[in-house]
Amino acid sequence: MTGSEEYDVVIVGAGFSGLYAIHRIRQLGLSLRCFEAGDGVGGTWYWNRYPGARVDIESMQYSYSFDEGLQQDWKWPEYFSPQADLEAYANHVADRFGLREHIEFETRVNRLRFDEAENRWHIAAENGRTATAKYVVAACGSLDATNVPAFPGLDTFRGQWYHTSKWPKEGVPFEGKRVGIIGTGSTGIQAVPVIARTAEHLTVFQRTPAYSLPAYNRATDPEYEQAWKANYPDRRAAMFGNFAASYMENEQYRSVFDYTPEERLRILEEAWAARNGLLFMRTFSDIGTSLEANTIVAEFVRGKIRSIVKDPAVAEMLCPKTYPIGAKRICMDTGYFEAYNRDNVTLVDVRADPITEVTPTGLRTTAGEHELDIIVFATGFDAVTGSMTRMNVTGLDGRDLRDKWADGPTTYLGFLVAGFPNLFMIHGPGSPGVLAQMITAGEWQVDFVAGVIADMEAAGRQRIDTAPEWEQRWNLEVEQAAGQTLYNEADSWYVGANIPGKPRVFMIYIGGFDRYKQRCAEQVANGYEGFVFDAPIGASR
Structure with missing residues (x-):
């Protein structure tokens, strides 16, 4: 497919969160497209094929919860699945729920530009593909931007x-x-x-x-x-109420x-x-x-x-x-x-x-x-932020996300960045990210984003954003949660210490997935407190 087309939603990435986002957004009756850099689904489990690659969460719970038939039918041969089994599972889900028809493979997004007059994102990929969308859901992963040290020679x-x-x-x-x-x-x-x-x-x-x-x-x-x-019902409920999902x-x-x-x-x-x-x-x-x-x-x-x-x-x-x-x-x-x-x-x-x-x-x-x-x-990634910054994202007044995050990433609830309207991140900085079980946490975050979009569409709103002061409030909560632990005692990729010149900021909400869910729900229930719309909006959920 070539040329620029208009969609309600563009999803970036066909890993586990991106696949679920296709399924969930489609239920809203909106037009959508997913752009995936690889030639197959699975995200982390598509790219990471190195010898010995396997998950470190028991597979019976490192799996989707949204469909009971899927839970009952799929069999995991090992407690901790190797890469091949996880990739096979992602392909099964894509085929079982007809998700593949919405995905364009080998289409790495390298430009996101917000048009203020249109209230739309302009998306461009390395292969020349272009599109526009009212909303972008960035499900491009926390561990995606590879880090190869600049060794001479x-x-x-x-x-x-x-x-x-x-x-x-x-x-x-x-x-x-x-x-x-x-x-x-x-x-x-x-x-x-x-x-x-x-x-x-x-x-x-x-x-x-x-x-x-x-x-x-x-x-x-x-x-x-x-x-x-x-x-499964009782155990999934326990997972959604657990600090680590x-x-x-x-x-x-x-x-x-x-x-x-x-x-x-x-x-x-x-x-x-x-x-x-x-x-x-x-x-x-x-x-x-x-x-x-x-x-x-x-x-x-x-x-x-x-x-x-x-x-x-x-x-x-x-x-x-x-x-x-x-x-x-x-x-x-x-x-x-x-x-x-x-x-x-x-x-x-x-x-x-x-x-x-x-x-x-x-x-x-x-x-x-x-x-x-x-x-x-085996030198890891420009973690948490790299997958976003390498897409050359510009928001209001042409501001570059790299400039916005020059002193460390700022977000509201891990979802939105002030000055970058209608751009939702899944597992973004300021969310529980890699410190919660990522399929379960990703499902919840996608559901949250789908609910916000549904509320906006029902109210006829065109733009959702946040404000710098609310970013600062949330960043303070993230810092305070980290300060109650020993995480800041190490030079880890959690703080960007593996990337020369990257600001040393703890980028993940460690207050618990259960607490994170509660805080997000509170802000919506309180009239979308901290969110900025083109006109007032009430929560329909």
């Missing part, structure tokens, strides 16, 4: 290099290859043990060690599956300091043996808020790393010591630390021995050169 490398989020569909053979992987966040931790199985040699370049906990992935137990399918039935103990050292050790040992990483972090109530309590749990985990890794020097390099456990994204692994016991795996500390350049035959650090055939960049 990368263009001279004679081998192959890949970023984990742009992995070839046909895969990459490692047999007989000297492989270097840069980055040991959640992606690197999943990829290392898989690459190590077949590579001639794997060199891992680590800047900051990560806390990683066992996933205990396994084949789905039929009784476990049946329990979920028999109780997740179902957590494990016991949470009181403060670490309510127990003797012997009792703490027993509790932690039991949790380590039975709870996957995310549940382990809920063992005591004050792990995320008390540095003293956190230190006790962190040292327990460091002890586990030392017990797994046979070389004491390598074990110490793998022990995080500069930030609290959980202040960066907690990782879950299958055999990560065990991989360092292999003869074909070497760990390089690039904080002590920095990478200086890429050479035609490998990587050079301050200590010398590492000859490599393949370089894997």
Whole structure:
């Protein structure tokens, strides 16, 4: 399809939130189009095909809740699904609900411009496709804009290099290859043990060690599956009322300091043996808020790393010591630390021995050169904001979103940016984003946006915006919530610390998904307080 066409709604992205947005907006009877950069659906689970890629939320709950037939029919082979199963699920949903007909693939949006006279967005894509829409729903993901460090000499490398989020569909053979992987966040931790199985040699370049906990992935137990399918309504209700949009039935103990050292050790040992990483972090109530309590749990985990890794020097390099456990994204692994016991795996500390350049035959650090055939960049993303800013968005008076966010992102309720009317973000900065279970949270956010659009259409309104003072009020709530936790104690991508020059601002609402829902509902119920319309509007919901 070519040429510029007019729609009521344009959706950017056909990941899980974008697919649901197509389904939900279509129910309003509005014309819509979805532009997707890839040639298939799935978003994160379309792009991230790297070895070992899998979800770190149990799949029975990391799934859609909007259709009971879908919940009952779909079968998840494993507790934590690999990328291929998640992509298959996205394709099934697209076909089952007839969503594909609304999507234009291989259409990466690279320009959004608001026309004040028309009250419409002008959308342009890299392939020349153009369109206009009254509303834009940006479902382009929190982890989409890839980050490849600007190492000198990368263009001279004679081998192959890949970023984990742009992995070839046909895969990459490692047999007989000297492989270097840069980055040991959640992606690197999943990829290392898989690459190590077949590579001639794997060199891992680590800047900051990560806390990683066992996933205990396994084949789905039929009784476990049946329990979920028999109780989906109650469990989904619990998820929508949960701080992390997740179902957590494990016991949470009181403060670490309510127990003797012997009792703490027993509790932690039991949790380590039975709870996957995310549940382990809920063992005591004050792990995320008390540095003293956190230190006790962190040292327990460091002890586990030392017990797994046979070389004491390598074990110490793998022990995080500069930030609290959980202040960066907690990782879950299958055999990560065990991989360092292999003869074909070497760990390089690039904080002590920095990478200086890429050479035609490998990587050079301050200590010398590492000859490599393949370089894997597991270096993450310009997270939370990058997927928006790279679309070259301009709002009222031609203001560029990058200028607006030069000192850090500002939003109202994570949905709207002042001066950029009728542009709704899903999982945007100021929302619970990646710190809530993203399919469930995304469903709720899409429903919220659909409700706002329905109210506007019913009232005949043309424009919805917010005001800078309301952005500041919401940003204060975001900052205050983060200030009650240990998240600000780490230089993480949650604060943009992985991107040179990016403002250090905590970008995610950590007050809880349940509290977030409540705050959004309160503002609507209070006559759309904080929202600015071209004329007054009342809530029809």
